[in-house]
Amino acid sequence: MKIKCMGCGATIQTISPKQKGYIDIDVLEKKKDNFYCKRCFELRNYHKNQKIEISDKDYNQWINKINKDNGLIVFIVDLLDLDGTLPTNLNKIFPGKQILLVANKIDLFPKSFFSIRSEKEKDIYFQQRLSAQKKVANLYLYLKELDIHVVDIVFMSGKSRENIDYLISRINPYLTNTHSVRNVYFVGMTNVGKSTILNQIIKHYTDEDNVITVSNSTNTTLDFIYVPFNENNYFIDTPGLNNMESYISYLDKKTLDTIAPKNVLKPKVFQLNPKQTLFIQGFLQINFISGKKSSFVTYVANQILVHRTKLENSQSFYDEHLDDILLFPTKQERNNLGNRKKLVIEFNNLDKGIDISIPGIGFIHIFGEGIMELYYFEKIKINKRKAIF
Numbered sequence: 180m181k182i183k184c185m186g187c188g189a190t191i192q193t194i195s196p197k198q199k200g201y202i203d204i205d206v207l208e209k210k211k212d213n214f215y216c217k218r219c220f221e222l223r224n225y226h227k228n229q230k231i232e233i234s235d236k237d238y239n240q241w242i243n244k245i246n247k248d249n250g251l252i253v254f255i256v257d258l259l260d261l262d263g264t265l266p267t268n269l270n271k272i273f274p275g276k277q278i279l280l281v282a283n284k285i286d287l288f289p290k291s292f293f294s295i296r297s298e299k300e301k302d303i304y305f306q307q308r309l310s311a312q313k314k315v316a317n318l319y320l321y322l323k324e325l326d327i328h329v330v331d332i333v334f335m336s337g338k339s340r341e342n343i344d345y346l347i348s349r350i351n352p353y354l355t356n357t358h359s360v361r362n363v364y365f366v367g368m369t370n371v372g373k374s375t376i377l378n379q380i381i382k383h384y385t386d387e388d389n390v391i392t393v394s395n396s397t398n399t400t401l402d403f404i405y406v407p408f409n410e411n412n413y414f415i416d417t418p419g420l421n422n423m424e425s426y427i428s429y430l431d432k433k434t435l436d437t438i439a440p441k442n443v444l445k446p447k448v449f450q451l452n453p454k455q456t457l458f459i460q461g462f463l464q465i466n467f468i469s470g471k472k473s474s475f476v477t478y479v480a481n482q483i484l485v486h487r488t489k490l491e492n493s494q495s496f497y498d499e500h501l502d503d504i505l506l507f508p509t510k511q512e513r514n515n516l517g518n519r520k521k522l523v524i525e526f527n528n529l530d531k532g533i534d535i536s537i538p539g540i541g542f543i544h545i546f547g548e549g550i551m552e553l554y555y556f557e558k559i560k561i562n563k564r565k566a567i568f
C-alpha cells in the first residue's frame with residue numbers, strides 16, 4: 180500500500196533523499212500514522228526548503244486527472260498578484276468545467292480598499308453584500324473582458340479566516356449534481372494559498388491545525404492531498420502551477436522571505452512630474468517621460484523599496500546601486516531573468532486610471548496622463564489593465 184505524506188501529498192519512499200516523499204527508514208519504522216516526509220518535516224520545523232522541481236509532464240497528468248473527474252474546480256488567485264495568478268486561458272485548461280473563482284489574501288488590503296467605514300459595514304461586507312459586491316462586480320467585468328467564465332466569485336483570506344464559511348456555503352450547492360456526488364479540486368498557481376485555505380477548512384471541522392505544509396516558497400504541495408469533507412465528498416489540494424513569466428519563479432527562498440507581504444499593505448502615493456523615475460526595488464523602473472503631473476500608488480509589500488529619482492540620474496542610479504540600495508533581484512536571480520527590456524505605455528485620465536501589474540510582486544495604480552517607459556527583465560510579463568478596483 181502506498182503511504183502518502185500528509186504535508187505535501189508525495190508518496191513516501193526510503194530510497195532517494197533528493198526525491199519527493201523521502202523519509203529515513205528508521206523514522207518510517209517507528210511511525211504508525213501521520214507521516215510527514217523529511218522535506219515537510221524540515222520546512223515545518225526549521226523553514227528549510229529542499230526545492231523539488233515539478234515537471235510539465237506531472238502537471239499535465241494532474242490536469243488530465245482533474246478533467247476526467249466531474250468535480251467542481253475552486254480556482255484560487257492571489258488578489259495582490261491577480262494577473263500573475265489568473266491564466267487567461269483558464270477555461271481552455273479546464274474545458275467545460277464549472278469553476279468557482281476565489282480571490283484570496285484580502286487581509287493584505289487596507290480597509291479603505293473595500294470602502295468599509297464601520298464595524299457594522301464590515302460584518303455585512305464579510306457576507307459579501309454592499310461594498311464588496313462592487314468589487315465582485317468589477318472582477319466579473321474584468322473576467323468578461325478576458326473572456327473567462329466562472330460560476331461564482333468569493334473574496335476571502337485563508338490566513339485571517341475571513342469568509343471561510345462563506346466559501347463553503349458557495350461550494351455547497353455544487354457538491355451533488357443529478358448524477359453523482361462530486362469532488363472539489365482546489366487549483367491555482369503556486370503560492371496563492373490553496374493549502375492554507377484547506378488547512379482552515381480542516382481546522383473548521385476537526386480542530387486539527389496546520390495539517391498540510393504551507394510555505395512562501397514555490398511548489399510546496401507535490402501531489403494531490405485528499406481531505407474528506409463529509410461521507411461523500413473529497414476536497415482535494417493540488418500542486419500549484421508555475422508561472423514562468425512571474426518573478427516568483429526566479430527568486431530564491433531568502434529573497435521570498437524578505438519581500439513577502441507580512442501585514443496589511445500601506446499603499447505609497449507618489450505625485451510624479453514628467454522627467455522623474457520610480458524604482459520598485461530592482462524589479463521595475465518607471466521613467467515618466469512626458470505628460471501631466473500624475474499619481475502613482477504602489478500596492479506592494481511594505482518593506483519593498485520604492486525610490487524616486489530624477490530621470491536624468493536614473494540609469495547611473497540603477498548601475499551603481501543595483502546590489503546595495505535596490506538589492507533585489509540578486510545577481511544570481513538576474514542571471515536567470517535575462518536582460519532588461521523596455522515597454523512604452525501611454526495613459527490618460529479616462530475612467531479610473533490604469534494598473535500596472537508586476538507578477539509576483541504587486542501592482543501600481545496610475546492616475547493621470549502621459550507616456551512612461553517601463554524597464555524590467557526579459558522573462559517577466561508586465562501587464563497593463565484598466566484599474567479594476
Ligand SMILES: Nc1nc2c(ncn2[C@@H]2O[C@H](COP(=O)(O)OP(=O)(O)OP(=O)(O)O)[C@@H](O)[C@H]2O)c(=O)[nH]1
Pocket residue numbers: 283284285286287335336337338339367368369370371372373374375376392393394395396397398399400401417418419420440
Ligand atoms: N496574507 C496572506 N497570506 C496568505 C494567505 N493564504 C496563504 N498565504 C501565504 O501564502 C504563502 C503560500 O501559501 P500556501 O498555502 O503554501 O500556497 P499554495 O497555493 O498551497 O502553494 P503551492 O503548494 O506551492 O502550490 C504562505 O506564505 C502563506 O502563509 C492569505 O489569505 N493572506
Ligand SMILES: [Mg+2]
Pocket residue numbers: 373374375392393399400416417418419
Ligand atoms: Mg500547497
